Amino acid sequence: MFLTIFAKKRTSKENKSFYTYLTQLKKKDSEESVTVQVKFPDDIKPNPLECPMNIEVEKKKANLQEKKVNTDGGEIVSRTLWIKDYNVSENPYEDSSLDNYDI
DSSP, rough: OEEEEEEEEEOTTSSEEEEEEEEEEETTTTTTEEEEEEEEOOOGGGGGGSEEEEOOOGGGGEEEEEEEEEETTTTEEEEEEEEEEOOSSSOOOOTTTTTTTTO
């Protein structure tokens, strides 16, 4: 699998900073993209300052957990991708989000 990993800085209730990692997976049956949180073992976590970054993961080195969670806005599906091992891709991340705009 080829994934782009984004790091988001967050703050805990105790006012401590930490990072969460996110990516998007595309469903085979509908081509729908879903955002998932990504978890890594501590010893292979990407450097958040190097994100976004592209990585390559063998499917047997990852698994997806989905669970339904009740929120004030209703029930949502929480998805977590657990990655046991990966390689940094030779293709670096290139931001193309503004390509369709005249700036």
